[in-house]
Structures are given as C-alpha cells and as structure tokens.
Amino acid sequence: xxxSDTIEEFIKTMMAQDEQEIELKRNELAEYFSCAPSQINxxxxxxxxxxxxxxxxxxxxxxxxxxxxxxxxxxxxLIHYLxxxxxxxxxxxxxxxxxxRQLSERGELTRGQAELMYSALTPQALSVPxxxxxxxxxxxxxxxxxxxxxxxxxxx
Amino acid sequence: xxxSDTIEEFIKTMMAQDEQEIELKRNELAEYFSCAPSQINxxxxxxxxxxxxxxxxxxxxxxxxxxxxxxxxxxxxLIHYLxxxxxxxxxxxxxxxxxxRQLSERGELTRGQAELMYSALTPQALSVPxxxxxxxxxxxxxxxxxxxxxxxxxxx
DNA sequence: AGAATATCTGACCTTCTTTGACTAAGCGCA
DNA sequence: TGCGCTTAGTCAAAGAAGGTCAGATATTCT
Numbered sequence: 001x002x003x004s005d006t007i008e009e010f011i012k013t014m015m016a017q018d019e020q021e022i023e024l025k026r027n028e029l030a031e032y033f034s035c036a037p038s039q040i041n042x043x044x045x046x047x048x049x050x051x052x053x054x055x056x057x058x059x060x061x062x063x064x065x066x067x068x069x070x071x072x073x074x075x076x077x078l079i080h081y082l083x084x085x086x087x088x089x090x091x092x093x094x095x096x097x098x099x100x101r102q103l104s105e106r107g108e109l110t111r112g113q114a115e116l117m118y119s120a121l122t123p124q125a126l127s128v129p130x131x132x133x134x135x136x137x138x139x140x141x142x143x144x145x146x147x148x149x150x151x152x153x154x155x156x
Numbered sequence: 157x158x159x160s161d162t163i164e165e166f167i168k169t170m171m172a173q174d175e176q177e178i179e180l181k182r183n184e185l186a187e188y189f190s191c192a193p194s195q196i197n198x199x200x201x202x203x204x205x206x207x208x209x210x211x212x213x214x215x216x217x218x219x220x221x222x223x224x225x226x227x228x229x230x231x232x233x234l235i236h237y238l239x240x241x242x243x244x245x246x247x248x249x250x251x252x253x254x255x256x257r258q259l260s261e262r263g264e265l266t267r268g269q270a271e272l273m274y275s276a277l278t279p280q281a282l283s284v285p286x287x288x289x290x291x292x293x294x295x296x297x298x299x300x301x302x303x304x305x306x307x308x309x310x311x312x
Numbered sequence: 313a314g315a316a317t318a319t320c321t322g323a324c325c326t327t328c329t330t331t332g333a334c335t336a337a338g339c340g341c342a
Numbered sequence: 343t344g345c346g347c348t349t350a351g352t353c354a355a356a357g358a359a360g361g362t363c364a365g366a367t368a369t370t371c372t
Contacts, residue, residue: 002369004319026360036321041361046318061328063158064359112309113272119305120276125298130286142281142298149275153268160329182350192331197351202328217338220349 007033007043011068020070044068050079050148075155078108083144090136096121096143108155117146163189163199171226179221200224207242207251209258231264235307243300246292252277252299265306273302 007029014022030037048054048068053076058066071079086099097118104114119125121139130138163185170178186193204210204224214222229237238255247255253274260270275281277295 002319027358037360038322038362039320042319058360059328060326060358060360062330062358063161064328066360112269116269116272116302116305117276119301120273120298122301125301126294127297128286128290128294130284130290134284134286138282138284138294141283142276145275145278145281146272149272158329183348193350194332194352195330198329214350215338216336216348216350218340218348220338222350 003033003035003039004043004046007035007040008047011043011048015068015070020072021067023065023067025064026066040066050083050151053079055148055152069152071151072155075151078155079147079151082147087140087143089140091140091143092136093121093123093139096139109150110154113150113154117143117150120146159189159191159195160199160202163196164203167199167204167224171224176228177223177225179223181220182222196222205254207254207258209262231262234259234262234264235303239300239303243296245296247296247299248292249277249279249295252295264310269306273299273306276302 010029010033011022011024014024024040026037026040029040033039044056044066048056050071053071053073055069055071056066057069058064082099091099100109100114100118103109104111109117120142126135126138166189167178167180170180180196182193182196185196189195200212200222204212206227209227211225211227212222213225214220238259242255256265256270256274259265260267265273276298282291282294
C-alpha cells in the first residue's frame with residue numbers, strides 16, 4: 001500500500017474516534033512515518049480538500065499545528081455542488097445574488113450571512129483597476145472562501 | 157499552548173476582574189512564568205497594541221511599572237475611525253485579522269461575522285494574478301464594504 | 313513500451329516565538 | 343551633583359513550526 005494511503009487512513013482513524021476536528025503536528029507525523037514533512041502536505045492537498053469534505057487550517061512558528069476539519073455530510077454535498085457546479089472559477093454578480101438568495105431561503109445561510117457575502121462582491125467592493133473580465137473570477141474565489149467558512153457552522 | 161498565549165490570557169484575566177487598567181511588574185511576571193523579561197514586551201507588542209484596543213504606559217527605575225489600559229470608545233467612533241483612517245485604501249491581512257478580532261471581542265460584531273469577513277480576505281480568496289501590492293488595496297475595499305453592511309444593521 | 317499521472321523527497325522560504333546581551337531611565341543617597 | 347541601584351526597552355540571533363515547488367521515482371493506462 002502506498003504511504004499516502006496509509007497516512008490518509010491514519011488521519012481518518014484519528015478523526016473517527018475524536019470529533020470532527022483534529023490537530024496534528026506535521027513534523028511528528030512525518031517522523032512517525034519516516035517521510036519528508038512535505039509528504040504530509042501532499043496527502044492533505046490530495047485527500048483532504050473541500051471536495052472531499054475537509055477544511056485545513058494551520059499555523060507556523062513555535063507551537064504551530066495543522067488542523068483538519070471534517071464537514072458534516074450535508075454540508076459536504078452542498079459545498080461540492082456549489083463549488084463545482086454553481087460557481088466554478090467565475091461567477092457574475094447577478095448569479096451570485098440569486099445563489100445567495102436561494103441559500104438563504106433554503107435556510108442554508110442566514111439572511112445576514114447572505115447579505116454580508118453579497119456585500120463583499122459588489123462593484124464597490126471590487127472597484128480596483130483590473131480588467132473587468134477578471135472580476136467574476138475574483139468573485140468566484142471570494143465567494144468560495146466565504147461559503148467554506150460558513151459550511152463549518154450553519155450549514156449542517 | 158504557547159507561553160505568549162498564556163501570558164496574554166493571564167493579563168486579560170487580570171483586567172476582567174479589575175477595571176480598565178492594570179499595572180504589572182515586568183520582572184515579577186517574567187519570574188512567574190520563568191521566562192526572559194523581554195518576553196513580556198513581546199507579548200505586549202504583539203497582543204496589546206492600539207489596534208488590539210489597548211495602550212501601554214510604563215516607567216523604569218525603582219518603583220517602575222507597566223500599565224496596560226483598555227481603550228473604550230463608542231461604537232460609532234470606532235467604526236468611523238476604522239473606516240476612514242485605519243483601513244484607508246490599504247490594509248494587510250494580519251492587521252485586518254487584528255481589527256476584526258477586536259470588533260468581535262468588543263461585541264460590535266459576532267464572532268461568526270468576523271470570521272466570515274476574514275475568510276473573504278485570505279490569500280486563497282484573493283489568489284488572482286494581480287500584483288501583490290494591489291491586494292491590500294482590494295482587502296481594504298472589500299472589508300470596508302462588509303463593515304458598512306454590518307454597521308447599517310447592528311448599529312443603525 | 314511510452315505517455316500520463318501519482319507519489320516522494322529535499323532544498324529553500326516564511327512566520328511566529330523565545331532568549332540574551334546591551335541600552336536607557338528613574339530614584340535615593342552621599 | 344553624581345553615583346549606583348532598580349527597572350524597563352531594544353534588537354538581533356536562535357529556535358520551532360509549517361509552506362512551496364521543482365525534479366526524481368513509481369504506477370497506471372493505452
């Protein structure tokens with residue numbers, strides 16, 4: 001079996017017992033599996049992505065850590081759909097507005113959240129001197145990032 | 157847990173009970189936590205700056221002290237200051253994080269709002285191919301737009 | 313077999329924390 | 343006034359994580 005698969009399983013086992021959230025030390029894990037620390041990043045970036053239902057947070061420096069958060073199934077499905085089908089790598093303001101309204105009506109987001117997200121995508125928010133055609137691309141990224149954040153909480 | 161975090165908490169606990177203002181002895185504190193005295197300065201300069209809502213006063217020599225004062229401002233004044241002066245047309249991620257954290261600690265924003273706003277400013281959210289120096293400019297606009305949105309409700 | 317894809321490693325980078333040597337400022341007393 | 347404690351401040355270097363990326367290897371697909 002490949003090392004990556006072993007590490008993946010190991011992490012998933014840790015989460016099974018614990019909660020939906022674990023913290024790990026990159027160097028310790030690498031030490032434990034006698035591999036390069038960057039191998040851990042490889043595993044995380046290929047098997048613990050939002051599409052797989054996970055979110056990663058980390059901190060450097062003394063006392064640093066990597067936190068792996070598992071989304072609940074429903075949130076995972078929704079995020080998968082939103083990121084891949086609905087948003088992709090570009091979304092215009094009007095579509096984003098419609099999407100946010102739907103999410104709020106469906107109760108996936110509070111109205112406040114939806115409005116706050118919308119405010120981050122308006123022309124004023126993005127009134128920087130870059131080509132217009134790049135703005136919908138920015139909207140997509142910003143919206144993704146915010147939806148992932150929300151997925152950890154309300155979307156459940 | 158990091159020593160710096162422990163010291164930060166310790167100081168905040170002292171303030172919670174007491175009032176808006178406490179006085180501490182650098183050497184005693186360092187002694188108490190078995191660390192270099194300059195560690196105390198590190199904590200103060202990374203966690204008790206005006207951006208964090210505190211100011212520091214101190215005196216050397218016999219009977220010296222360090223005074224930590226929590227600033228209190230009316231919400232409108234704070235928001236006004238942030239929007240017009242502090243954020244201006246550019247703000248880096250770290251500063252934004254600090255400001256959002258302060259707003260949430262003060263109860264001007266919920267923690268969820270602060271985190272949602274933060275997620276719209278991360279490198280992933282802004283990972284578009286534009287010059288780095290323009291990103292802080294974008295952060296400022298996006299953050300302002302979101303704060304205005306929140307302010308219109310909470311503080312209207 | 314050859315091309316495409318997936319895995320691993322190592323060198324180098326960035327961020328955050330901790331320590332210690334040296335510096336500066338009040339205070340009290342000769 | 344000047345000297346010597348008693349404090350606090352500064353800054354650079356060391357330490358402690360984690361991140362990135364290109365290239366070497368290994369697997370899988372056609």
